Amino acid sequence: xxxxxxxxxxxxxxxxxGADDVALEISRLARASNLEIEIIRNGTRGALWLExxxxxxxxxxxIGYGPVQVADIAGLFQTQFLTGGAHPLSIGKVSELxxxxxxxxxxxxxxxxxxxxxxxxxxxxxxxxGLQRALTMSGEQIVAEVTESGLRGxxxxxxxxxxxxxxxxxxxxxxxxxxxxxxxxxxxxYADRILIEGDPFTLIEGMAIAAIAVGAQQGFVYIxxxxxxxxxxxxxxxxxAREFGVLGKSVLGSTYAFDIKIRVGGGSYVCGEETAMxxxxxxxxxxxxxxxxxxxxxxxFGKPTVINNVLTLASVPAVLADGATSYKSRGVGRSLGTQxxxxxxxxxxxxxVETGFGISLGELITSYGGxxxxxxxxxxxxxxxxxxxxxxxxxxxxAMDYESLLTAGGMLGHGGIVIFDTxxxxxxxxxxxxxFCAIESCGKCTPCRLGSTRGAETIQKIIDGEEFEPNKRLLxxxxxxxxxxxxxxxxGLTPMPVxxxxxxxxxxxxxxxxxxx
Amino acid sequence: xxxxxxxxxxxxxxxxxxxxxxxxxxxxxxxxxxEFGFVPDEAVALIATTFNxxxxxxxxxxxxxxxLRTTPALENEIKICVAEACQAVGSRVLEKALxxxxxxxxxxxxxxxxxxxxxxxMVNGKLIGRATLAKVAEEIK
Numbered sequence: 001x002x003x004x005x006x007x008x009x010x011x012x013x014x015x016x017x018g019a020d021d022v023a024l025e026i027s028r029l030a031r032a033s034n035l036e037i038e039i040i041r042n043g044t045r046g047a048l049w050l051e052x053x054x055x056x057x058x059x060x061x062x063i064g065y066g067p068v069q070v071a072d073i074a075g076l077f078q079t080q081f082l083t084g085g086a087h088p089l090s091i092g093k094v095s096e097l098x099x100x101x102x103x104x105x106x107x108x109x110x111x112x113x114x115x116x117x118x119x120x121x122x123x124x125x126x127x128x129x130g131l132q133r134a135l136t137m138s139g140e141q142i143v144a145e146v147t148e149s150g151l152r153g154x155x156x157x158x159x160x161x162x163x164x165x166x167x168x169x170x171x172x173x174x175x176x177x178x179x180x181x182x183x184x185x186x187x188x189x190y191a192d193r194i195l196i197e198g199d200p201f202t203l204i205e206g207m208a209i210a211a212i213a214v215g216a217q218q219g220f221v222y223i224x225x226x227x228x229x230x231x232x233x234x235x236x237x238x239x240x241a242r243e244f245g246v247l248g249k250s251v252l253g254s255t256y257a258f259d260i261k262i263r264v265g266g267g268s269y270v271c272g273e274e275t276a277m278x279x280x281x282x283x284x285x286x287x288x289x290x291x292x293x294x295x296x297x298x299x300x301f302g303k304p305t306v307i308n309n310v311l312t313l314a315s316v317p318a319v320l321a322d323g324a325t326s327y328k329s330r331g332v333g334r335s336l337g338t339q340x341x342x343x344x345x346x347x348x349x350x351x352x353v354e355t356g357f358g359i360s361l362g363e364l365i366t367s368y369g370g371x372x373x374x375x376x377x378x379x380x381x382x383x384x385x386x387x388x389x390x391x392x393x394x395x396x397x398x399a400m401d402y403e404s405l406l407t408a409g410g411m412l413g414h415g416g417i418v419i420f421d422t423x424x425x426x427x428x429x430x431x432x433x434x435x436f437c438a439i440e441s442c443g444k445c446t447p448c449r450l451g452s453t454r455g456a457e458t459i460q461k462i463i464d465g466e467e468f469e470p471n472k473r474l475l476x477x478x479x480x481x482x483x484x485x486x487x488x489x490x491x492g493l494t495p496m497p498v499x500x501x502x503x504x505x506x507x508x509x510x511x512x513x514x515x516x517x
Numbered sequence: 518x519x520x521x522x523x524x525x526x527x528x529x530x531x532x533x534x535x536x537x538x539x540x541x542x543x544x545x546x547x548x549x550x551x552e553f554g555f556v557p558d559e560a561v562a563l564i565a566t567t568f569n570x571x572x573x574x575x576x577x578x579x580x581x582x583x584x585l586r587t588t589p590a591l592e593n594e595i596k597i598c599v600a601e602a603c604q605a606v607g608s609r610v611l612e613k614a615l616x617x618x619x620x621x622x623x624x625x626x627x628x629x630x631x632x633x634x635x636x637x638x639m640v641n642g643k644l645i646g647r648a649t650l651a652k653v654a655e656e657i658k
Binding site: 012013015016017048049051184185186187188189190192193194225226227228261263264265266267268269280281282283284285286287301342343344345346347350351373374382386416418419420421424429432436440 | 538578582626627629630632647
């Protein structure tokens with residue numbers, strides 16, 4: 001009999017709640033009972049509240065148990081979990097878990113299923129098909145396919161990927177670059193990390209397709225230093241991809257050459273802004289550049305550069321493999337394809353939800369999220385990271401797509417949704433937004449550098465109950481200056497959480513002096 | 518994490534492989550910090566000479582990035598995430614408790630990408646989800 005396959009995620013999130021210890025204990029007890037098992041450290045399925053989620057291969061199915069703690073393992077062996085035995089922690093067939101079965105996984109198709117560093121696993125689930133097709137097409141055709149798919153930048157700006165690529169393609173230069181932005185600094189977002197740790201070859205394939213499309217030979221992935229496991233996983237995957245012949249002097253035997261280098265960030269949030277990221281990759285201070293010139297024309301080291309987020313590039317293989325028509329059959333309006341939503345904060349069932357654009361905020365929070373972790377009512381949700389807007393439960397019918405959120409005074413950002421229960425004070429959150437901007441501002445432009453500090457001071461006055469009306473007017477005026485006068489989104493969007501908190505939760509700002517009495 | 522004490526030879530050996538890299542200054546500072554636990558003064562001049570940039574350029578990069586430090590590392594490095602998602606599950610309370618217990622070994626961080634399993638704390642490079650004072654204590658040297 002061959003070894004029983006046991007999947008225990010090696011993903012940072014799973015490891016943070018004990019997956020390594022669980023793997024050791026299962027391995028120890030299996031040895032003690034002379035049971036032959038093969039432990040595979042897969043990525044996470046994204047159902048993070050079930051981590052560590054142990055899966056056992058039984059026939060064609062994978063039976064899940066979670067969340068497993070070391071103390072549960074002896075009991076699992078007693079109930080024959082290696083053959084799928086019943087146990088209170090059993091969730092049955094993982095693929096039939098309603099939380100997962102209801103999703104439409106395109107970009108995350110392989111995450112949590114495969115061994116992240118197994119090329120044969122990758123190929124068995126459609127890996128390199130998009131790249132092989134791209135190799136039969138001209139640069140113009142690839143760019144046209146990506147444009148046709150409707151794929152927009154998943155990093156937050158939502159700019160059509162194909163149009164950006166077209167600019168780089170049409171800019172004449174011997175040297176061009178593909179830069180992948182993996183500086184996922186927004187609180188409440190973690191999909192880049194999970195993808196890189198769980199299916200790094202998808203990102204490599206997406207970058208290779210981009211390179212062939214625009215005529216680039218060198219790629220860079222800029223990963224934040226807070227993600228050491230992602231750096232390690234991607235480094236290993238790059239070496240394997242070179243050995244396999246996807247990266248190097250000849251991409252899959254073609255005349256195209258392409259390779260990837262990793263650059264690790266220095267703990268600076270603003271380096272997620274694309275031009276600050278370029279400066280940082282060049283080894284300099286992460287100070288934002290003025291635009292124009294667009295990075296697509298003069299980017300990294302002054303050369304034409306495609307800059308895309310991890311999720312954008314990781315969606316490209318599916319677009320090429322299944323065609324633009326298939327991809328754009330999902331989503332609504334001008335928000336086509338799937339979005340990878342991330343449920344975070346005070347949420348019972350947090351994790352990755354990939355589904356077509358247009359799902360309602362309420363469905364994500366209630367059906368997928370299952371409400372708050374604390375059990376208290378939900379008071380606020382922040383969508384799109386620290387620069388995104390705060391919404392109230394009265395906004396739960398909001399459709400989650402670029403345009404609807406914009407109309408509602410918010411933004412989708414990188415798709416993170418942070419949930420807060422009734423213990424949150426929105427005036428304090430507004431002040432934090434300003435403080436965060438003050439800490440992380442690159443310092444180049446005045447509205448951001450100084451406005452953030454003055455903003456935090458003014459909100460403190462409101463919190464302390466000092467003269468509400470004049471301070472409110474001052475704050476609104478300051479927000480307007482920051483929005484219109486900042487060089488990049490750091491200062492330009494910091495007013496969004498502040499203003500939305502004031503608009504949607506006026507009771508947290510008004511009459512503080514009365515409340516404190 | 519064990520760090521070597523400063524030696525010019527060791528520093529030069531750390532920098533040597535970076536000569537072929539485009540834009541090496543940040544990587545050089547990171548490599549020095551990995552080796553010695555911080556960036557000593559002597560390293561600034563060495564990086565400037567090695568890569569033919571001014572000391573001001575190196576100093577500028579060194580002082581921009583939160584990760585880089587100019588004083589020796591403490592015995593424990595405890596980073597608590599105080600960004601929104603962890604705030605929503607009580608990281609501010611945990612932050613106060615940690616600072617009361619471990620003083621200057623604790624510093625604030627913004628997001629480890631573990632936002633569904635907060636509060637997140639990183640102790641000496643190890644990420645702890647659903648962190649508590651007791652869980653942190655287990656990882657302290």
